[in-house]
C-alpha cells in the first residue's frame with residue numbers, strides 16, 4: 467500500500483534520512499524504533515508530506531505522492547496523524563473536536579458527523595465525555611479523543627508520532643490498548659514509539675532506524691529475539707534494561 471524507495475531528507479547540511487526503502491502492506495501495523503534524533507519523526511512526516519523529501523519516491527495506493535500535480539489536501543484526508551501533543555481545540559467539546567474535520571473538510575451533514583463522533587467515542591471508551599471540554603480530560607483521555615478525531619476522516623492509514631511520550635506512565639496503557647484494538651481491526655498503521663512492549667506484542671514488523679538508515683526491518687519476534695546489527699543490539703540493551 468505504501469512503497470518507499472531511497473527516501474532522502476536533509477535539513478541544511480544535516481542528512482537526516484539518507485536512504486530509506488521499505489513497503490507497508492494494507493492492514494499492517496509497523497513500528498519504527500531507534501535512538502533519539504535518528505530520523506524517525508522525519509520519516510513519518512515525509513509520508514504525509516508535512517516534510518517534503520529531497521529525493522527518492524513514495525507511492526501510496528499506486529500513486530506517486532511526490533508528483534507536483536498531487537492534490538495535497540485530498541491526499542491528507544487519506545492519511546491520519548496522531549501527534550505526541552494532542553492539539554485538541556480547547557474551546558470546543560470533545561464531540562465537536564471530532565466532528566469538525568468531517569463537517570468542514572469532507573462536507574458531511576452535521577447529524578451524520580455527530581452520530582459518527584459518538585460511535586468513535588464509544589470505540590475509544592469515552593462515550594460519557596462527549597460534551598466535556600478538553601481541559602477536563604486526563605492526558606490519556608485527550609490522546610484517545612485525538613485518535614477518534616483522526617479516525618473520523620476514515621483514513622486509509624494512520625501515522626502515530628510517539629503518541630504516549632507526553633503521558634504520565636499510568637495513562638500509557640489505555641492509549642496503547644486503543645491502538646492495539648485498531649491494529650487487530652486491520653487498520654494500516656505506522657507507529658514511531660519508544661514502547662518496546664507494544665512493538666513486540668502488537669506490530670507485524672519493526673523498523674530499526676539509526677542515523678537516517680533502516681538497519682533492520684523484521685518481524686518483532688526476530689528483531690527482539692535475535693537482533694542482527696550491532697547497533698540494534700546496543701540500542702535494545704540500553705532501552706530494555
Ligand SMILES: Nc1ncnc2c1ncn2[C@@H]1O[C@H](COP(=O)(O)OP(=O)(O)OP(=O)(O)O)[C@@H](O)[C@H]1O
Pocket residue numbers: 477482500501502503504505506507508509
Ligand atoms: N524542521 C527541522 N529543521 C531542522 N532540523 C530538523 C527539523 N526536524 C528535525 N530536524 C533534525 O533532524 C534530526 C532527526 O530528527 P527526528 O525528529 O526525525 O528524529 P527522531 O528519531 O524522531 O528523534 P526523537 O526520538 O528524539 O523524537 C534531528 O537532528 C533534528 O534536530
